[in-house]
Amino acid sequence: MKLVDSHAHIYSEEFKEDQAAAVAKAREAGVEKIYMPNIDHTSIDAMLETEASFPGQCIPMMGLHPTYVKKDFERELYLVEEWLNKRAFAAVGECGIDLYWDKTFLQQQQEALKVQLELAKRHKLPIVLHTRDSFDETYELVAAAQDGTLRGIFHCFSGTPEQAAKVKELNFLMGIGGVATFKNGGLDKVLPHVALEDLVLETDCPYLAPVPHRGKRNEPAYIPLVLKRVAELMQKPEEEVATITTQNALNLFKL
Numbered sequence: 001m002k003l004v005d006s007h008a009h010i011y012s013e014e015f016k017e018d019q020a021a022a023v024a025k026a027r028e029a030g031v032e033k034i035y036m037p038n039i040d041h042t043s044i045d046a047m048l049e050t051e052a053s054f055p056g057q058c059i060p061m062m063g064l065h066p067t068y069v070k071k072d073f074e075r076e077l078y079l080v081e082e083w084l085n086k087r088a089f090a091a092v093g094e095c096g097i098d099l100y101w102d103k104t105f106l107q108q109q110q111e112a113l114k115v116q117l118e119l120a121k122r123h124k125l126p127i128v129l130h131t132r133d134s135f136d137e138t139y140e141l142v143a144a145a146q147d148g149t150l151r152g153i154f155h156c157f158s159g160t161p162e163q164a165a166k167v168k169e170l171n172f173l174m175g176i177g178g179v180a181t182f183k184n185g186g187l188d189k190v191l192p193h194v195a196l197e198d199l200v201l202e203t204d205c206p207y208l209a210p211v212p213h214r215g216k217r218n219e220p221a222y223i224p225l226v227l228k229r230v231a232e233l234m235q236k237p238e239e240e241v242a243t244i245t246t247q248n249a250l251n252l253f254k255l
Helices: 019-028 041-053 073-086 106-122 135-145 161-169 220-234 238-252
Strands: 003-005 031-036 058-060 092-096 127-130 152-154 173-176 199-201
Touching: 003 199, 003 220, 003 238, 019 031, 019 041, 019 220, 031 041, 031 220, 031 238, 041 058, 041 073, 073 106, 092 106, 106 127, 106 135, 127 135, 135 161, 161 173, 199 220, 199 238, 220 238
Parallel strands: 003 031, 031 058, 092 127, 127 152, 152 173, 173 199
Antiparallel strands: none
16 A cells, blocks of 8 residues: 655654654655745754755655744745745745644744745645644634645644535645544544545654554654554455545645
8 A cells, every 4th residue: 555644743853763664664654745834943854854864755844833933933934935835845844823732922923824825825735734722713813814725734733524514615634643543533533424535644743642653753664553443443345545645735735
């Protein structure tokens, strides 16, 4: 089965000692492409070095992560724009709103998201959204910016069936990861009611490892565990889930 990890921080410090082994292990597990979301200016070098080490397999995005939006966020966004003007990226992201850790910079997060939504439209790129404890706030801004051309992913989707319907109405996809395997993850109430055409698979590694690795470092090689659980919850053959979610990701990220 050909698989895609649509969201992986494989360039992070957690993979410093064994990155090549982790990428090889992912390939052995059928994961042919790993899409890498950017965080801020400090992650760009490591991300692009990873791309250079694994061309065609590890593919970068460019954006500013909401938890790294501070008072100097405009300077960070100038850098994002500079890079988008300079070379090709698979998407704008990871961006959005995060109200889990800190609400201090909500206004700045909203402004940063608006800017990145416009950048996605200008560069004709999909946008990858982070919505932790902030689905409604993020949705509102994306819906306001949607002019029929915006596409993207609500990364790490763990919302309600009603929120899943809203994502579909926006013509966006839902990124499904390790949370699907958690006992109280909530996706058992959502996935039976959505279509495979609306999903992509992801790990968000090194975070949110699926059962039975929960609490340990996550990695792209664990995508088959997410696939297995999605297939169970949707009562579909694993091959069908693999084929459709992989094609969804490739169609979205076509460079």
